[in-house]
Amino acid sequence: MAxxxxxxxxxxxxxTLKDVITKxxxxxxxxxxRFIVDATSNITLPNAFPVLDLACGYGRNSxxxxxxxxxxxxxxxxxxxxxxxxxxxxxxxxxxxxxxxLPLPFANATFSAVVVVHFYAIGLFRNIRDLVVPGGYIFYxxxxxxxxxxxxxxxxxVAQEELLPGYTFLKLRERLVxxxxxxxxxxxxxxxxx
Ligand SMILES: C[S@@+](CC[C@H](N)C(=O)[O-])C[C@H]1O[C@@H](n2cnc3c(N)ncnc32)[C@H](O)[C@@H]1O
Numbered sequence: 277m278a279x280x281x282x283x284x285x286x287x288x289x290x291x292t293l294k295d296v297i298t299k300x301x302x303x304x305x306x307x308x309x310r311f312i313v314d315a316t317s318n319i320t321l322p323n324a325f326p327v328l329d330l331a332c333g334y335g336r337n338s339x340x341x342x343x344x345x346x347x348x349x350x351x352x353x354x355x356x357x358x359x360x361x362x363x364x365x366x367x368x369x370x371x372x373x374x375x376x377x378l379p380l381p382f383a384n385a386t387f388s389a390v391v392v393v394h395f396y397a398i399g400l401f402r403n404i405r406d407l408v409v410p411g412g413y414i415f416y417x418x419x420x421x422x423x424x425x426x427x428x429x430x431x432x433x434v435a436q437e438e439l440l441p442g443y444t445f446l447k448l449r450e451r452l453v454x455x456x457x458x459x460x461x462x463x464x465x466x467x468x469x470x
Contacts, residue, residue, distance in 0.1 A: 306362075308340035309393045311417045315447070315465050316344065316389075322411050325388035330376055330404065331395030335362040335369070341391070342368035349387070351376070376400070382407050389413040396430050401438035410470045414443070418462045421453040429459040439466055 321327065326347035329338040334357055338350040343366070351372040352358050363371040374381060377397045384406040392400065396418055408414060418429055432450055439445075447465040 306334070306336045306339065308337045309417055311463055312337050312391060312393060312415060313340065315415050316341070319413060319465070321346065321388040321413065322409055323388070325386065325409050325412065326370075328382070328387045328390045328404075328407065330380075330390060330392045333357055333394075334360060337391055337393055338363070338369050339365060342366040346388070349382075351380075376403065379403065380407065385409045387412060389415060391415045393417045394419045396428060399438070400430075401435050405439055405442065405468075408468045410468050412468050414439070414464070414466045414468075416462060416464045416466075418460075421459070421461055426453045426456055426459040429453065430462055431458050432460040435462060435464055435466070441469075443468055 326349050327341050329335070329341065329348055329350045332338050332350040332352050335350055338348045339362060342348045346368065348369045349372055350358070350363060350369050351374050353373070353375050355373050358371040358373055363369050376395070380403055385408070387407050388409060389412055390404045390408055392404070392415070394417065401414070404414060416435070419425060421429060432452055435448070443466040445464060445466050447463065449463045450460045453459045453461065
């Protein structure tokens with residue numbers, strides 16, 4: 277059974293979904309991730325396939341991508357976040373309630389890109405790798421290591437381990453958290469090989 281780092285370290289200790297929502301309060305601004313803005317502006321995604329924004333939260337990146345003309349599947353574990361109203365801002369956004377720690381309910385080669393920002397679960401890259409069409413992309417940005425949340429970060433090397441062979445890394449910036457050998461901040465752009 278898939279084991280979810282985030283779920284285990286944060287959710288199970290919590291009693292209710294309210295705790296999850298409190299932890300991930302609605303961001304003050306709705307600006308999309310700068311990394312996603314920059315990464316996607318230099319890349320043409322394969323046409324005719326939607327983008328998956330996994331663990332989309334309050335949808336700042338989904339809204340941005342939909343404004344860029346992409347059909348977006350915005351998926352999150354937290355129903356309240358999905359039902360907060362932002363998803364109806366565009367007919368290009370389709371909300372899906374799911375647990376990203378489990379095998380995902382999508383056929384292989386469904387998405388032109390999978391975007392994951394500020395979320396990690398053990399096995400994440402293995403779980404999403406087949407969802408991308410050949411020539412499509414994975415964009416990943418971890419949380420920063422500030423605020424004592426380093427245990428929510430991936431282990432160093434995990435993206436390479438789970439995506440190679442089969443993907444080419446166009447960008448891979450991994451930084452070990454000071455004083456830790458097992459947690460690293462990570463940003464990556466990877467393209468699925470043909
Ligand atoms: C820090 S927020 C990031 C939200 C969004 N990606 C952003 O950049 O604004 C982390 C998100 O992960 C979601 N999440 C946590 N565990 C999850 C799981 N097992 N499956 C799906 N989503 C999950 C939370 O509900 C929350 O919306």
